[in-house]
Amino acid sequence: MTAEAQKAAEETKEQSAASPEPEAPQPVDVGKIKSILAANEGARMRMWLSICSRCGLCAESCFFYLAKDKDPKLSPAYKAINTIGKMYRAKGEVSREFLEGCLDVVWGQCTACRRCTMYCPFGIDIATMIVTARAVCYSQGIVPDGLARTTENIRTSGNQMAMATEDWIETCDWMAEEYGEEVHGLEIPMDKQGADYMYTVNPREPMYYPQDVGMAAQVFHVAGLNWTMPSTGWDSTNLAMFAGNKAVATIPVKAMYDKALELEAKAIVITECGHAFRSAKFEGPYWLGIPGGKPPVPVIHSVELFRDIMRDGKIKLKHKFKHKVTFQDPCNVSRNGGLWDIGRELVNLLCEDFVDMTPNREHNHCCGGGGGFIPMGPPFKKRRMESGKVKAEQIRATGATHIIVPCHNCFDQINDLNKEYELGVKVVSFKEIITELMEIPESMIPPEEDEEEAFEAEEEAKKDAEEEAMEEAGEVQGS
Amino acid sequence: MAMDKLYEFLTGPALWIAVIIFVGGLAIRVAWLFGLSQERDKPWHDFKDAAWAWRSIIHWILPWASVSSRNQPVFTGVVWLFHVCWIGLPLFLGAHNMLFQEAWGWSLPSLPDAVADWATLVVIAGGVFFLVRRLARPEVRILTSAWDYFLVLLALAPFVTGWLAFNQYGPYGLMLNLHIFLSEVLLIVLPFSKLAHMVLFFASRSAIGYEFGTRRGARVW
Numbered sequence: 194m195t196a197e198a199q200k201a202a203e204e205t206k207e208q209s210a211a212s213p214e215p216e217a218p219q220p221v222d223v224g225k226i227k228s229i230l231a232a233n234e235g236a237r238m239r240m241w242l243s244i245c246s247r248c249g250l251c252a253e254s255c256f257f258y259l260a261k262d263k264d265p266k267l268s269p270a271y272k273a274i275n276t277i278g279k280m281y282r283a284k285g286e287v288s289r290e291f292l293e294g295c296l297d298v299v300w301g302q303c304t305a306c307r308r309c310t311m312y313c314p315f316g317i318d319i320a321t322m323i324v325t326a327r328a329v330c331y332s333q334g335i336v337p338d339g340l341a342r343t344t345e346n347i348r349t350s351g352n353q354m355a356m357a358t359e360d361w362i363e364t365c366d367w368m369a370e371e372y373g374e375e376v377h378g379l380e381i382p383m384d385k386q387g388a389d390y391m392y393t394v395n396p397r398e399p400m401y402y403p404q405d406v407g408m409a410a411q412v413f414h415v416a417g418l419n420w421t422m423p424s425t426g427w428d429s430t431n432l433a434m435f436a437g438n439k440a441v442a443t444i445p446v447k448a449m450y451d452k453a454l455e456l457e458a459k460a461i462v463i464t465e466c467g468h469a470f471r472s473a474k475f476e477g478p479y480w481l482g483i484p485g486g487k488p489p490v491p492v493i494h495s496v497e498l499f500r501d502i503m504r505d506g507k508i509k510l511k512h513k514f515k516h517k518v519t520f521q522d523p524c525n526v527s528r529n530g531g532l533w534d535i536g537r538e539l540v541n542l543l544c545e546d547f548v549d550m551t552p553n554r555e556h557n558h559c560c561g562g563g564g565g566f567i568p569m570g571p572p573f574k575k576r577r578m579e580s581g582k583v584k585a586e587q588i589r590a591t592g593a594t595h596i597i598v599p600c601h602n603c604f605d606q607i608n609d610l611n612k613e614y615e616l617g618v619k620v621v622s623f624k625e626i627i628t629e630l631m632e633i634p635e636s637m638i639p640p641e642e643d644e645e646e647a648f649e650a651e652e653e654a655k656k657d658a659e660e661e662a663m664e665e666a667g668e669v670q671g672s
Numbered sequence: 673m674a675m676d677k678l679y680e681f682l683t684g685p686a687l688w689i690a691v692i693i694f695v696g697g698l699a700i701r702v703a704w705l706f707g708l709s710q711e712r713d714k715p716w717h718d719f720k721d722a723a724w725a726w727r728s729i730i731h732w733i734l735p736w737a738s739v740s741s742r743n744q745p746v747f748t749g750v751v752w753l754f755h756v757c758w759i760g761l762p763l764f765l766g767a768h769n770m771l772f773q774e775a776w777g778w779s780l781p782s783l784p785d786a787v788a789d790w791a792t793l794v795v796i797a798g799g800v801f802f803l804v805r806r807l808a809r810p811e812v813r814i815l816t817s818a819w820d821y822f823l824v825l826l827a828l829a830p831f832v833t834g835w836l837a838f839n840q841y842g843p844y845g846l847m848l849n850l851h852i853f854l855s856e857v858l859l860i861v862l863p864f865s866k867l868a869h870m871v872l873f874f875a876s877r878s879a880i881g882y883e884f885g886t887r888r889g890a891r892v893w
Contacts, residue, residue: 250741310884315873316892
């Protein structure tokens with residue numbers, strides 16, 4: 194026996210010695226499980242559970258399945274039957290051990306992207322079934338830590354990163370000042386009454402990427418929009434939705450709707466984020482029991498607003514974006530939001546050289562970071578990289594140098610994939626491209642431009658362009 | 673003759689019972705689900721729209737009209753032919769229509785016997801294809817239970833026995849009675865099994881058409 198094998202054997206022994214330790218079997222609250230199952234056991238759920246003909250067509254739709262050599266245990270039907278299916282079959286009388294096994298499936302093997310729903314001949318909404326299983330698990334405290342934390346943040350502070358209101362307002366002021374250096378007169382109007390648009394963000398923007406706030410403000414200001422930033426209800430994301438906690442999921446949505454109504458805003462605009470759009474436009478009204486299922490104030494996605502701005506010529510570009518770009522369809526913007534054509538229209542308004550992925554539009558694959566995967570953090574990172582293979586290959590096949598991504602989860606995931614699979618692409622948002630290329634109207638050009646600084650910036654830009662050209666030449670030679 | 677008495681029973685009271693359970697079972701199931709949906713499936717009712725229901729259905733009832741069905745073209749072709757023949761044969765078979773005529777004084781148009789004979793073979797071949805596929809493809813095999821195999825066999829049984837009886841292979845009287853008996857078992861099981869997709873397909877596809885189409889402006893095929 195080699196030293197290594199011996200060590201391994203010892204470790205195993207240690208583990209097995211440790212495991213029979215009398216761990217008090219934690220009971221599950223069967224009554225609670227039953228009530229969640231009953232609340233979700235509508236006509237659709239009953240049909241879905243009973244008519245699935247086990248044809249297996251959903252398998253090929255799932256990137257988890259495709260990325261792992263078509264492992265049949267990753268087919269959507271298999272995942273649903275063995276989680277939610279078993280819960281219903283057992284009438285809620287399941288063990289904690291079983292639910293812990295479910296955690297691995299309903300969070301670790303599904304992003305609720307709903308591609309399988311489109312591939313089922315009966316239109317069985319498998320992702321919705323998985324989300325119900327998440328709610329059952331959550332009710333017993335079985336949930337990935339990352340999502341438990343963000344849910345707690347929402348419960349205590351109203352936003353997923355527990356950012357204080359003063360910090361939020363301060364960040365907006367800071368960005369108004371900073372980004373006002375390029376666009377004269379820029380302001381971030383806080384709590385303005387009767388604005389056409391109330392803009393909402395993802396807390397990661399003010400926390401880690403404040404430039405996103407600054408860039409959005411520049412776009413709206415240059416376009417001459419009547420807009421406002423709300424001091425409360427500004428977080429449109431909703432990770433409690435992915436954690437399976439409806440009660441907490443209503444908190445940010447209600448705050449957002451209430452604020453929009455209070456300010457008499459004509460529309461709520463969602464930042465470049467996918468699941469925030471799903472939460473605000475589609476799920477929120479039902480959590481709050483709003484009759485008719487529509488939000489009290491129209492909800493639109495940034496992609497729609499930016500498209501309108503560009504189409505109507507409210508912003509003019511110095512020139513179009515020249516690099517070869519591709520476009521990521523976030524599941525909750527395209528497949529579940531119906532905005533795939535608007536996204537492409539916007540890309541074409543901004544870019545010269547657009548190449549689509551295959552498959553694309555509503556059939557595009559999830560990036561692998563959705564459904565709560567990114568905030569689930571390090572314990573799930575390896576899996577996220579493995580299942581992201583499908584997306585990485587899609588991106589590589591386009592030959593694009595840039596990828597436009599109107600969703601924060603996709604953004605992080607594709608950045609990670611970029612490193613993992615050495616894709617060599619630059620991940621950008623729409624607002625980055627617009628602010629980089631837009632013409633600043635004369636009235637908004639800052640009056641006293643420091644000439645030296647401008648000269649330096651120009652020199653730097655030239656150097657960058659040269660470097661890029663050289664890089665490109667190298668790439669051509671290399672291939 | 674025992675076979676004649678059995679035939680009389682099977683085409684008399686047994687047939688009535690089977691048909692009543694079949695029609696009544698499906699009707700009650702649909703009505704009950706509809707009632708339940710009003711209470712617990714709000715989005716369904718909030719976003720009802722005939723156009724999206726129709727689009728959702730038509731793209732899945734015609735072969736190769738959805739991306740998913742085009743991805744597996746052979747399976748889709750077999751599924752479509754199987755279903756058309758499975759539903760069409762009992763309704764348009766000459767022998768059945770003679771019985772309709774006798775019983776009620778009216779009948780549907782009849783298929784030529786040779787065509788019906790081949791269509792029966794299509795159903796049987798399709799069923800065998802499904803069984804082989806279930807065993808051969810890992811992602812299908814892993815989902816399949818004994819009950820699933822049984823239902824495929826049950827759905828085939830009337831066609832196999834009917835074909836044998838029509839072609840006078842084996843003892844005719846026994847085959848005919850078996851054919852009727854198994855058809856009645858099928859009619860009784862259908863409303864309470866996944867074979868109820870015969871009608872629930874339309875409800876389920878409509879629901880997802882509303883969910884994606886009316887609610888989100890998105891296609892689902």
